[in-house]
Amino acid sequence: MIRRSQSMDPARPVGNSVSRVMRTVIYALLPGSLLFIHFFGWGVAVNIALVMASAWLFEAVMLRIRGVASGPFLGDGSALLTGLLLALSLPPLVPWWIPVLGAFVAIVVAKQLYGGLGHNPFNPAMAAFAVLLIAFPRELSLWAAPQVLQSHALSLWEAVQFSLSGRLPGELVFDAISAATPLDKLRTDTGLGRSVADITQAAVFGHWAGRGSEWVSLAYLAGGLALVGLRIVSWHIPVSLLVTLVVAAGIGQWLDPQHAPGVLVHLLGGASMLGAFFIATDPVTAATTTRGKLIYGAGIGLLIYAIRTWGGYPDGVAFAVLLMGLAVPLLDRHALPRVFGARPAGDERAG
Amino acid sequence: MNRLWRFAGGLRLAGHKRESVMGGVRQLPTPKRVVLPLQQHVGAPAEPVVQVGQTVCKGELLARAESFVSAPVHASVSGTVVAIDNYAVPHPSGIAEPCVVIESDGEERWWPDLKTPSDPATQSAEKLRELIRAAGVVGLGGAVFPSAAKLGPPRPVDTLVINGVECEPYITCDDTLMRSRPDDVVRGSAVLRRIVAAQRCLIAVEDNKPEALARLRAVLATLAGELDVSGIEVVSVPTVFPTGGEKQLIKVLTGREVPVGGLPYEVGCVCLNVGTAAAVHDAVYTGRPLLSRLVTVTGPGVRHPDNFEVPLGTSVSDLLAAAGGVTTDAPELIMGGPMMGFSLPGEHLPITKASNCILVRTDSASKPAMPCIRCGSCASACPMQLLPQQLYWHARGREFDKLTRYHLNSCIECGCCNAVCPSHIPLVDYFRFAKSEIADQAYKRERANESRIRNQQRTERLEAARRAAEERKAKRKAGRKRAAEPAPDAAASAVREAS
Numbered sequence: 001m002i003r004r005s006q007s008m009d010p011a012r013p014v015g016n017s018v019s020r021v022m023r024t025v026i027y028a029l030l031p032g033s034l035l036f037i038h039f040f041g042w043g044v045a046v047n048i049a050l051v052m053a054s055a056w057l058f059e060a061v062m063l064r065i066r067g068v069a070s071g072p073f074l075g076d077g078s079a080l081l082t083g084l085l086l087a088l089s090l091p092p093l094v095p096w097w098i099p100v101l102g103a104f105v106a107i108v109v110a111k112q113l114y115g116g117l118g119h120n121p122f123n124p125a126m127a128a129f130a131v132l133l134i135a136f137p138r139e140l141s142l143w144a145a146p147q148v149l150q151s152h153a154l155s156l157w158e159a160v161q162f163s164l165s166g167r168l169p170g171e172l173v174f175d176a177i178s179a180a181t182p183l184d185k186l187r188t189d190t191g192l193g194r195s196v197a198d199i200t201q202a203a204v205f206g207h208w209a210g211r212g213s214e215w216v217s218l219a220y221l222a223g224g225l226a227l228v229g230l231r232i233v234s235w236h237i238p239v240s241l242l243v244t245l246v247v248a249a250g251i252g253q254w255l256d257p258q259h260a261p262g263v264l265v266h267l268l269g270g271a272s273m274l275g276a277f278f279i280a281t282d283p284v285t286a287a288t289t290t291r292g293k294l295i296y297g298a299g300i301g302l303l304i305y306a307i308r309t310w311g312g313y314p315d316g317v318a319f320a321v322l323l324m325g326l327a328v329p330l331l332d333r334h335a336l337p338r339v340f341g342a343r344p345a346g347d348e349r350a351g
Numbered sequence: 352m353n354r355l356w357r358f359a360g361g362l363r364l365a366g367h368k369r370e371s372v373m374g375g376v377r378q379l380p381t382p383k384r385v386v387l388p389l390q391q392h393v394g395a396p397a398e399p400v401v402q403v404g405q406t407v408c409k410g411e412l413l414a415r416a417e418s419f420v421s422a423p424v425h426a427s428v429s430g431t432v433v434a435i436d437n438y439a440v441p442h443p444s445g446i447a448e449p450c451v452v453i454e455s456d457g458e459e460r461w462w463p464d465l466k467t468p469s470d471p472a473t474q475s476a477e478k479l480r481e482l483i484r485a486a487g488v489v490g491l492g493g494a495v496f497p498s499a500a501k502l503g504p505p506r507p508v509d510t511l512v513i514n515g516v517e518c519e520p521y522i523t524c525d526d527t528l529m530r531s532r533p534d535d536v537v538r539g540s541a542v543l544r545r546i547v548a549a550q551r552c553l554i555a556v557e558d559n560k561p562e563a564l565a566r567l568r569a570v571l572a573t574l575a576g577e578l579d580v581s582g583i584e585v586v587s588v589p590t591v592f593p594t595g596g597e598k599q600l601i602k603v604l605t606g607r608e609v610p611v612g613g614l615p616y617e618v619g620c621v622c623l624n625v626g627t628a629a630a631v632h633d634a635v636y637t638g639r640p641l642l643s644r645l646v647t648v649t650g651p652g653v654r655h656p657d658n659f660e661v662p663l664g665t666s667v668s669d670l671l672a673a674a675g676g677v678t679t680d681a682p683e684l685i686m687g688g689p690m691m692g693f694s695l696p697g698e699h700l701p702i703t704k705a706s707n708c709i710l711v712r713t714d715s716a717s718k719p720a721m722p723c724i725r726c727g728s729c730a731s732a733c734p735m736q737l738l739p740q741q742l743y744w745h746a747r748g749r750e751f752d753k754l755t756r757y758h759l760n761s762c763i764e765c766g767c768c769n770a771v772c773p774s775h776i777p778l779v780d781y782f783r784f785a786k787s788e789i790a791d792q793a794y795k796r797e798r799a800n801e802s803r804i805r806n807q808q809r810t811e812r813l814e815a816a817r818r819a820a821e822e823r824k825a826k827r828k829a830g831r832k833r834a835a836e837p838a839p840d841a842a843a844s845a846v847r848e849a850s
């Protein structure tokens with residue numbers, strides 16, 4: 001290992017720290033989270049609380065087991081952020097063990113077993129979400145409808161009860177309060193031969209892309225822009241991701257206006273905004289060079305479109321992020337910036 | 352001058368200049384004892400020409416430069432040489448190196464052999480370069496490269512850059528110099544321009560030093576009647592760290608990029624510090640060697656921050672005392688600025704030609720380093736457009752070939768990456784360490800190579816000797832044979848010649 005000479009130091013004139021970064025990202029997620037709760041009910045709040053609490057606990061236990069000084073790491077907020085991102089990806093009403101199991105996979109398997117903060121090759125929240133989606137497709141595809149469309153909005157207590165016991169109050173059946181998500185509905189109904197214009201008349205579509213969820217997406221966008229403004233997140237990944245998605249969706253719609261969902265549905269109907277600003281930008285698992293970031297973002301945008309259009313799942317953010325994660329080592333090795341004083345790109349002169 | 356360029360990366364830092372700019376220069380009382388390292392410059396150490404016990408005068412030659420990239424050392428006070436031995440010198444590694452120690456007699460007697468040269472305007476470039484070399488002038492911006500060695504560029508250059516940028520926070524010695532001796536800076540620059548035969552000379556100063564800019568411009572106007580100042584220009588550059596880096600400054604002023612691993616002359620430039628220009632002035636106008644330098648003493652831990660004219664070899668402790676002492680029991684002393692400086696292990700170390708600043712901090716509480724989260728902040732701050740996170744990764748893994756591929760050699764150790772890293776990783780420490788390791792390995796390889804070659808030569812020598820002996824033996828035998836039966840001799844010798 002490295003010998004620490006006494007050259008250590010320079011004052012750090014620019015106050016920055018991992019915990020500050022993580023905290024700021026969590027704050028930027030707050031408006032979206034609150035709107036999510038507002039539109040989709042207390043179940044969301046229960047999920048958030050469960051995932052974040054268990055993520056933090058798992059982190060503490062794992063640090064203990066690995067014998068790492070837990071002080072600075074537990075305070076870094078990265079486990080809480082992972083938990084929040086996972087919670088925001090889950091359907092509003094799920095039994096308690098789904099969030100807890102998700103937190104376990106994210107923190108213990110996807111993060112700590114690989115060596116903890118900074119060493120995980122895959123985005124822990126998305127790895128956990130993908131595992132849950134594959135292992136428990138039924139639980140993960142039952143989405144509670146936006147509250148205004150439900151015959152009975154659950155109270156906080158009823159939501160907690162559902163989480164713990166899986167029981168709904170009184171005579172209520174799950175069908176009465178659930179509905180396919182916009183992307184899901186589009187997928188099944190276009191499969192039945194209906195046209196997009198026809199399908200999007202349904203109440204669940206709201207103004208542009210999805211009742212409630214379109215506002216949540218806009219709130220994520222606002223939070224994301226704030227992060228870009230604060231230089232916590234660089235613009236490259238979100239912009240290249242969203243632009244690619246828009247272009248792909250635009251071409252798709254132009255080729256098949258009958259059956260291809262519009263650009264707005266792609267942007268606001270699913271997890272695109274959450275993915276573009278908060279998930280794909282996870283520094284640990286994203287490409288790090290400027291060119292690498294642009295390629296990485298564009299790749300995710302394309303994959304999201306492809307999975308939504310041709311894949312087996314209604315939304316594709318998690319898989320797109322995980323798949324592009326495989327390309328990161330390659331991008332980091334080859335999408336290098338031009339070093340000061342180096343000949344223009346293509347000239348491999350070592351120096 | 353109508354256009355300036357930008358370089359990628361860099362940081363806008365809080366200047367902390369006001370603490371130490373008092374406008375003037377304070378003289379240090381003659382120190383009782385000076386410790387003068389024989390290597391205060393890049394290149395070969397100087398060879399001592401004095402003996403222990405010898406009396407020396409101020410300005411007398413103590414050690415001679417034996418090679419092209421080297422610089423002589425002179426006595427900064429008059430007195431007696433009391434030791435020539437290894438002493439701790441200010442260096443990041445804290446090593447001890449050969450020094451000449453002089454006990455001062457307090458009389459400040461000048462060396463009678465110092466010649467006052469004739470008007471520099473009448474001297475040849477060759478003669479001027481010789482004067483500069485003999486005066487021991489080196490780059491006073493901190494790089495301490497022997498100046499004379501820079502002044503004979505192998506290719507013609509069109510631009511001489513005089514660096515008065517002083518971009519590092521806290522340090523104000525160049526600012527003070529430009530305010531107190533603007534005429535010497537301009538005269539020195541004019542001499543330098545003549546030596547390198549550049550069409551133009553740009554004196555660059557950051558725009559956070561309006562006073563220095565104004566004085567230089569005023570002096571330039573007044574000197575116009577007296578010496579050739581055509582093509583000399585004072586340029587205000589934006590305050591961004593590290594604009595004072597040689598390569599960055601050349602880029603800002605000319606838009607040219609010094610190639611990887613290359614030198615400024617390759618893009619038609621020579622770059623010297625304002626302090627160097629003033630030292631050149633002293634050397635060619637007064638014949639005085641470099642005996643002292645301006646040092647900023649500043650930081651929250653020192654009572655009266657200021658700029659001091661310090662005889663070389665003075666102990667840091669004397670300097671701190673002159674600044675009113677430190678305000679805390681456990682000060683952290685940094686030589687240089689907060690970005691590029693390094694911690695000193697103690698205060699009994701000499702001020703050398705490289706010492707531009709002593710920064711005294713009250714807290715050294717560096718935050719614990721967290722793992723790299725690959726956020727890329729370091730890469731966007733890096734003025735050389737490197738990928739510090741990859742360098743860090745490979746430095747930890749000791750994968751030196753990868754480090755070369757990621758251009759570790761281009762790292763100027765500016766500290767921008769350190770400053771922005773949210774994980775508080777001391778990146779530059781890793782880079783300095785890796786660089787020294789690589790240099791070490793190369794040295795070892797060379798040594799191994801040399802000894803291999805020596806060994807091989809020895810084997811060949813022995814082999815040749817053995818063969819020669821055998822041949823002699825064979826000849827003797829053949830001679831005996833020939834004597835016995837002379838007939839087939841012609842045929843035998845023909846065969847031997849053909850083989």
Ligand code: SF4
Nearest residue numbers: 723724726727729772
């Ligand atoms: S700034 Fe620090 S944490 Fe971020 S990539 Fe660079 S070394 Fe890693």
Ligand code: SF4
Nearest residue numbers: 733762763765766768
């Ligand atoms: S110290 Fe080296 S790697 Fe770090 S910012 Fe400066 S040049 Fe780049």
